[in-house]
Each structure stands twice: as C-alpha cells, then as structure tokens.
Amino acid sequence: xxxxxxxxxxxxxxxxxxxxxxxxxxxxxxxxxxxxxxxxxxxxxxxxxxxxxxxxxxxxxxxxxxxxxxxxxxxxxxxxxxxxxxxxxxxxxxxxxxxxxxxxxxxxxxxxxxxxxxxxxxxxxxxxxxxxxxxxxxxxxxxxxxxxxxxxxxxxxxxxxxxxxxxxxxxxxxxxxxxxxxxxxxxxxxxxxxxxxxxxxxxxxxxxxxxxxxxxxxxxxxxxxxxxxxxxxxxxxxxxxxxxxxxxxxxxxxxxxxxxxxxxxxxxxxxxxxxxxxxxxxxxxxxxxxxxxxxxxxxxxxxxxxxxxxxxxxxxxxxxxxxxxxxxxxxxxxxxxxxxxxxxxxxxxxxxxxxxxxxxxxxxxxxxxxxxxxxxxxxxxxxxxxxxxxxxxxxxxxxxx
Amino acid sequence: xxxxxxxxxxxxxxxxxxxxxxxxxxxxxxxxxxxxxxxxxxxxxxxxxxxxxxxxxxxxxxxxxxxxxxxxxxxxxxxxxxxxxxxxxxxxxxxxxxxxxxxxxxxxxxxxxxxxxxxxxxxxxxxxxxxxxxxxxxxxxxxxxxxxxxxxxxxxxxxxxxxxxxxxxxxxxxxxxxxxxxxxxxxxxxxxxxxxxxxxxxxxxxxxxxxxxxxxxxxxxxxxxxxxxxxxxxxxxxxxxxxxxxxxxxxxxxxxxxxxxxxxxxxxxxxxxxxxxxxxxxxxxxxxxxxxxxxxxxxxxxxxxxxxxxxxxxxxxxxxxxxxxxxxxxxxxxxxxxxxxxxxxxxxxxxxxxxxxxxxxxxxxxxxxxxxxxxxxxxxxxxxxxxxxxxxxxxxxxxxx
Numbered sequence: 001x002x003x004x005x006x007x008x009x010x011x012x013x014x015x016x017x018x019x020x021x022x023x024x025x026x027x028x029x030x031x032x033x034x035x036x037x038x039x040x041x042x043x044x045x046x047x048x049x050x051x052x053x054x055x056x057x058x059x060x061x062x063x064x065x066x067x068x069x070x071x072x073x074x075x076x077x078x079x080x081x082x083x084x085x086x087x088x089x090x091x092x093x094x095x096x097x098x099x100x101x102x103x104x105x106x107x108x109x110x111x112x113x114x115x116x117x118x119x120x121x122x123x124x125x126x127x128x129x130x131x132x133x134x135x136x137x138x139x140x141x142x143x144x145x146x147x148x149x150x151x152x153x154x155x156x157x158x159x160x161x162x163x164x165x166x167x168x169x170x171x172x173x174x175x176x177x178x179x180x181x182x183x184x185x186x187x188x189x190x191x192x193x194x195x196x197x198x199x200x201x202x203x204x205x206x207x208x209x210x211x212x213x214x215x216x217x218x219x220x221x222x223x224x225x226x227x228x229x230x231x232x233x234x235x236x237x238x239x240x241x242x243x244x245x246x247x248x249x250x251x252x253x254x255x256x257x258x259x260x261x262x263x264x265x266x267x268x269x270x271x272x273x274x275x276x277x278x279x280x281x282x283x284x285x286x287x288x289x290x291x292x293x294x295x296x297x298x299x300x301x302x303x304x305x306x307x308x309x310x311x312x313x314x315x316x317x318x319x320x321x322x323x324x325x326x327x328x329x330x331x332x333x334x335x336x337x338x339x340x341x342x343x344x345x346x347x348x349x350x351x352x353x354x355x356x357x358x359x360x361x362x363x364x365x366x367x368x369x370x371x372x373x374x375x376x377x378x379x380x381x382x383x384x385x386x387x388x389x390x391x392x393x394x395x396x397x398x399x400x401x
Numbered sequence: 402x403x404x405x406x407x408x409x410x411x412x413x414x415x416x417x418x419x420x421x422x423x424x425x426x427x428x429x430x431x432x433x434x435x436x437x438x439x440x441x442x443x444x445x446x447x448x449x450x451x452x453x454x455x456x457x458x459x460x461x462x463x464x465x466x467x468x469x470x471x472x473x474x475x476x477x478x479x480x481x482x483x484x485x486x487x488x489x490x491x492x493x494x495x496x497x498x499x500x501x502x503x504x505x506x507x508x509x510x511x512x513x514x515x516x517x518x519x520x521x522x523x524x525x526x527x528x529x530x531x532x533x534x535x536x537x538x539x540x541x542x543x544x545x546x547x548x549x550x551x552x553x554x555x556x557x558x559x560x561x562x563x564x565x566x567x568x569x570x571x572x573x574x575x576x577x578x579x580x581x582x583x584x585x586x587x588x589x590x591x592x593x594x595x596x597x598x599x600x601x602x603x604x605x606x607x608x609x610x611x612x613x614x615x616x617x618x619x620x621x622x623x624x625x626x627x628x629x630x631x632x633x634x635x636x637x638x639x640x641x642x643x644x645x646x647x648x649x650x651x652x653x654x655x656x657x658x659x660x661x662x663x664x665x666x667x668x669x670x671x672x673x674x675x676x677x678x679x680x681x682x683x684x685x686x687x688x689x690x691x692x693x694x695x696x697x698x699x700x701x702x703x704x705x706x707x708x709x710x711x712x713x714x715x716x717x718x719x720x721x722x723x724x725x726x727x728x729x730x731x732x733x734x735x736x737x738x739x740x741x742x743x744x745x746x747x748x749x750x751x752x753x754x755x756x757x758x759x760x761x762x763x764x765x766x767x768x769x770x771x772x773x774x775x776x777x778x779x780x781x782x783x784x785x786x787x788x789x790x791x792x793x794x795x796x797x798x799x800x801x802x
Binding site: 004005006010358360361362363374376377378379380384386387388389390391396397398399400401 | 430431433436459463464465466467468469470471472473483484487488489490493494628742743745746747748750770771774775779780
C-alpha cells in the first residue's frame with residue numbers, strides 16, 4: 001500500500017474531518033465544435049469559487065496513457081498502488097453486488113452463452129438476455145452442488161452472473177473457459193498451480209451441471225467463466241491512516257470497493273441529495289468520508305456531452321451543502337476521466353482540488369482540466385491524494401528527524 | 402542513492418563549479434491578511450532578477466503531503482532517496498554535535514527526566530533544565546562504564562544529550578526507554594534482533610548507573626533514551642558524482658549532514674556574510690559547494706512572518722557576492738517549507754531556481770512559490786536537483802548510445 005513506507009510512523013488521530021468527494025469520470029475532453037470540455041461548458045459557480053480558494057492540480061490514476069477501470073481508479077484515490085493491489089474481475093463483480101468474499105472465497109465472472117447442437121459457441125452473451133429471463137436461470141445454477149466446495153451463483157444483470165466458491169485451501173489460479181471466439185466449444189478450466197486443482201475441478205463440474213440444467217434451451221444454454229480471483233490481502237484503510245472511515249455511495253460497486261478496504265458503508269439513498277442527507281446525519285460519527293457521485297460518468301459513457309455537463313451542474317448546485325459541513329479538508333477528485341467524445345473511460349488526468357484553512361487560492365479561477373493544470377499541485381499520481389488530504393487535516397507528523 | 406541507476410556512467414570531471422545554496426525552510430504560505438507568502442511579501446530584487454534569467458520550478462522534498470525533518474530534506478537535495486537513506490534520531494543528534502560515528506557506533510538521543518520516589522515519570526524533559534545545569538550531569542554520565550562496550554555521553558543542549566556506544570558487532574535494533582507518558586516508570590530497553598542483545602544490555606546497565614549517579618536530585622534524576630541508530634552505509638557524494646565537494650554551513654546539524662555524505666566541511670563563521678567569506682577564499686579548491694542559510698527557517702519555526710521575510714531580504718542583499726563568483730551552475734533550493742503561519746516545517750513544495758549560461762529566463766519575474774510554479778522545471782522531486790545542477794555545469798555525458 002501507499003508509496004510511502006513509513007506511513008505508520010507519521011499518521012496521528014485528530015478530531016479533524018476529511019471529506020473526499022469522488023466525481024466518477026470527472027475529467028473530459030473538448031467538444032470539437034466549441035473547444036471546451038464538459039467542465040468548461042458547464043456552469044459551475046460553486047466549484048469554480050471553491051477552486052479559487054483551493055490547491056489545484058491534475059491526477060494520473062495509474063500512469064500516463066493508462067485507462068483505468070473503476071477498481072484501479074478508486075484504489076489509487078484511497079492511496080493503494082492500483083497495479084500492485086489489482087482486484088480480479090471476479091472479485092470486482094462480486095464486490096459490486098455486495099457479496100462477502102472474506103475467508104478465501106474464489107469469485108468468477110459468469111456469462112450466459114449460446115452453443116449449437118455440436119457444443120460450439122454461437123453467442124458469447126446469449127443475445128444479452130434481460131435480467132427478467134436470466135434471474136430464474138441463475139437460481140437454477142445456484143442449486144448446483146460439488147463435493148467439498150460450496151458453490152453459489154448470484155445474478156448481476158442481463159447475461160451476467162457471479163460464481164462464488166468457498167472451501168478450504170481453494171486456489172484462484174484457474175484459466176477461464178471463454179475462448180473469446182465463436183465456432184469453437186467453451187474451454188475446460190485448467191489449474192495454473194497445484195493449489196488450484198480442486199477449484200478447476202469444481203468449475204468444470206459446475207459447467208457440466210449447468211449445461212445439463214440449461215440443456216433444453218435454444219439460447220442461454222451454456223455458461224462461460226473467467227476472472228477467477230480472490231480478495232487480495234489489503235492493509236486496512238482505517239488502520240493505516242488511523243482514521244474511522246465511512247463511505248456514502250449509492251452504487252453497489254463503489255460501496256463494495258469501500259468495503260474491500262475496510263470502510264464502514266453507510267446506508268443511504270439513490271440520489272446525491274439523499275447521500276448528502278446521510279453525510280449530514282452521520283457527520284459526527286466518522287473522521288473520513290468517501291462520497292461518491294456517479295451520474296457524470298454514466299453520461300460520459302453514453303457519449304452525451306450535454307448530459308454530462310448537466311450532471312456536473314446538478315452536482316455543483318449541491319456543493320454548498322458540503323461546504324456548510326465545514327470539513328477540515330475537502331477533496332474533490334476524479335477516479336478517472338470519461339470524456340463524452342470518447343463514450344468511455346480514458347487515460348487523461350483528472351482535475352483535483354484540495355481545500356483547507358491553509359489554501360488561500362493560487363489564481364485558478366475555475367474547476368476544469370485546463371485551470372487545474374495551472375494549479376500549485378501540478379500533475380501528481382492519484383495515490384498522493386490521500387497524503388495531501390491527511391496533511392491538510394493536520395493528521396500527519398514530521399517524517400524523519 | 403539517486404533515482405538514476407547509471408549515474409556512475411555519465412558523470413565526468415570538469416573544471417566547472419556548482420554552488421548549491423540551500424535556504425532552510427525556504428517555502429512559505431500566504432499570510433491570511435494579505436494573501437502573500439513570506440517570499441512574496443519580502444523585497445528580493447536580486448533573487449527576483451536571478452529567477453528572471455534562470456530555470457524555475459518547485460521541489461517535493463519527499464512526496465506530496467509529507468513534511469520532512471532536516472535529515473530527509475537535505476538528503477533529497479544531495480540526491481539520496483530520503484526514505485531509503487533515513488538517518489535515525491540518535492545518528493542525527495550525534496551528527497549535529499560533530500560526533501564521528503564511523504565504524505558501527507550506535508547513537509541514541511537522551512533526555513534528562515524526573516521521576517517520583519516510586520520511579521514513575523513526572524517530567525519527560527526534567528523541566529527543560531538549561532545547558533548550564535545539564536552539562537555537569539552529562540559529564541558524570543560520561544564516566545559510566547559497561548563491560549565490552551565503550552560508552553560516551555555527550556551534551557547537546559538543555560535537557561538533551563547523546564549516548565554513543567562503540568564495540569564490535571553492536572546492533573542498533575533496540576526499543577526506546579521513553580514510554581511517552583507520565584505516571585509510569587521508564588521502559589527497559591529491549592533488543593529487537595539477536596545482534597542487538599549486547600547493545601540493549603549495555604543500555605539498561607547505563608540507565609541503572611545513571612539513576613544511581615543522579616539519584617540524590619529532585620529533578621533530572623533519571624534519563625530516557627530513544628532513536629538507537631547507526632550511520633547507514635552511504636555512497637560517497639564526491640565519489641558518485643565525481644566531484645570534490647565542500648560544505649559551508651554555520652550550524653552543526655548541517656555540517657554533520659554534509660560530513661555524513663562525505664563532503665569536506667570548511668571552517669567558517671556564524672553569519673552568512675562570514676560563510677560567503679569562506680566561499681570566496683576557498684572557491685578555487687572545490688568544484689561543488691553546499692552553502693546553507695539557516696535564519697529563514699528559524700523565523701518560520703517561531704511563527705514570525707515578518708521576521709522570516711526580513712531574513713529572506715538579508716539573504717537577498719548578499720546574493721550579488723554569490724553571483725560575483727560566477728559559478729557555472731548556481732542552484733537556490735529549499736530543504737522544505739517552513740511557513741510562518743504554521744510555525745513549523747510543512748509538506749509544501751519549495752521554490753527552485755537553476756541558473757547557468759544556458760538559462761535565459763522563461764517569464765518568471767520573481768522568486769516565490771507561485772512564480773516558480775509557473776517555471777519550466779515544473780514540479781519535481783528534490784532528488785532530481787543534483788542531476789539538473791550537474792547537467793547545467795556540463796558534468797553529465799549522454800546516457801546510452
């Protein structure tokens with residue numbers, strides 16, 4: 001964890017409070033017609049004013065040129081090296097639906113798929129069948145048993161499900177069954193080390209039973225499994241930083257990521273306004289809050305420039321409620337960029353703002369990619385953000401005599 | 402040492418000369434009433450003019466958010482990774498009073514303390530007794546003997562002293578005796594590895610003898626020891642960079658730090674003007690000079706904004722004498738920031754200026770945190786400063802064919 005090995009020697013408990021607002025997919029790119037990014041096109045009076053009295057910069061979630069998934073993007077902001085502490089695909093899917101993976105459980109991402117009469121793949125996503133159709137199928141898969149291994153199949157959405165395997169000494173080094181092409185049969189799962197032989201055997205037994213259960217169907221008559229992984233052994237966020245941290249996030253994925261690092265996940269509503277209600281109600285109980293805002297990313301993923309700008313304006317309108325809480329350090333950061341012109345995550349650095357009693361402004365007059373690039377924090381790895389937050393909240397003592 | 406592993410292949414000896422002026426605690430923060438930092442409030446015509454024809458930037462001594470002590474701050478500017486080459490507290494105290502620690506000596510920081518009749522701590526600093534009172538007590542402690550280990554107790558100042566242990570194969574992995582709280586007795590020193598068993602035994606023997614020696618007193622009737630450490634094995638500054646380096650520093654701590662990396666420490670006076678006399682007199686003898694200016698840091702530590710600005714102005718007035726020497730590369734750097742508004746070291750990056758015949762200016766019109774932040778060097782780790790100094794002095798050849 002952390003690029004700073006002596007972190008345990010310099011963190012101290014204080015009554016001061018930190019709020020880290022993560023705006024999912026915060027960064028964008030200029031619209032070709034206007035030359036202005038989503039942040040520049042949006043009217044953001046509150047964030048602009050806040051940037052004017054904050055320390056600003058740009059964060060690289062992983063490294064220049066690397067486009068992060070949600071896992072690495074958040075792990076970096078939490079201060080964990082996102083390369084060293086990479087969460088597997090199975091783990092991330094499981095965590096995203098609230099599955100508890102402690103105790104060495106192995107998780108895999110599952111797809112319903114369609115095969116022809118000779119068992120050759122004709123559709124790796126089974127026509128993207130909707131949840132209404134897949135849910136009862138997952139229920140049937142969940143009844144499959146294997147000796148010595150406890151199997152659970154859990155619905156995600158549409159054609160996606162999670163397989164969780166529990167048992168003693170199950171390795172996760174198992175090859176996926178998805179051949180990534182059509183016209184060939186699914187692959188056998190193979191153990192990639194000795195400790196994973198029993199896991200691979202249970203996987204193959206599960207797949208055979210699944211094909212039997214689903215056999216009568218024309219579509220969604222097979223399954224593909226990949227991303228076998230376990231929860232990595234992670235240092236606890238609260239333990240390392242000497243914080244009592246809480247997460248206020250509406251989406252299961254981000255609640256799950258917070259849980260993975262040991263934050264307390266607070267019950268909250270689906271809207272950001274409800275999340276702020278929760279923050280206000282529980283503000284006395286914790287000294288660190290991870291507050292997650294999703295809608296900007298979703299609009300960016302849809303490639304809808306105007307919608308992304310509108311979602312940022314909606315966020316901006318609620319910023320005064322955050323400021324009214326008077327956190328000792330307030331961080332506004334992005335887990336990655338999601339430019340609408342790309343319609344997906346990108347590698348571009350994300351704007352960052354750190355506000356505390358010590359920041360009096362540095363001539364940055366708006367909260368945007370370009371303006372933050374002129375800030376005093378310069379361009380820094382996202383793993384540095386927690387150290388800045390702790391420093392601004394007076395929670396770090398001097399390093400070295 | 403050095404973030405550049407091939408350093409040995411690219412350094413070459415040349416007649417060119419480098420002066421690195423380290424302004425201790427250089428960086429500051431804006432005064433809440435004016436919005437201007439100490440550097441911005443001070444009148445610095447010479448440094449401003451120099452910045453206007455230099456390459457400028459901001460350096461992180463250790464990492465964003467990390468507040469360094471004097472040791473890490475200087476080690477970084479000398480090009481040594483300050484985390485990997487962390488000097489222990491005992492070593493730094495010993496080095497600061499000019500003690501030679503070569504040959505595996507173990508040093509510890511000592512405090513006089515006061516205990517009650519039951520041996521419980523009532524004051525961990527013995528009322529901060531002045532040097533006049535503590536000096537004869539240290540002399541008495543210096544007479545304590547232990548079999549197989551040569552013990553020396555040396556005065557630092559007020560209630561502080563240094564214990565140095567010499568002998569064959571003494572480990573330094575010994576726990577401190579300071580419980581960091583009152584109402585409990587001092588702790589026994591414990592060996593934290595096998596090689597340190599004899600050290601711990603000698604420490605405990607020293608403490609018992611010290612309590613006997615001091616026993617009749619009402620205050621300062623006990624001692625606390627911590628920060629057991631040895632000089633780390635460091636590559637020689639002159640050897641690695643192929644330099645013949647000298648240090649011109651008034652304060653023992655910085656003379657000691659220069660000695661630790663193998664610089665020749667020149668005799669000099671207590672004022673910066675006297676340090677410049679030394680530099681002028683000895684300028685022909687060396688090709689690298691570490692010149693240390695302390696007063697700005699001291700004023701910042703006192704929380705005296707105006708005094709810090711005044712100390713910077715006093716430095717500025719003497720800058721022409723530096724320029725008259727026409728060093729091939731002149732670096733003005735800070736080991737860390739010491740903002741008067743914080744009254745202590747801080748994590749903020751420090752302004753940096755590198756001047757040579759190759760720097761013609763880049764629109765930076767003053768030597769301050771904000772102005773240097775707009776410079777061409779951007780924000781960089783302090784460990785990069787030596788490489789820039791060497792490059793500007795023509796002392797580095799091409800890397801790779």
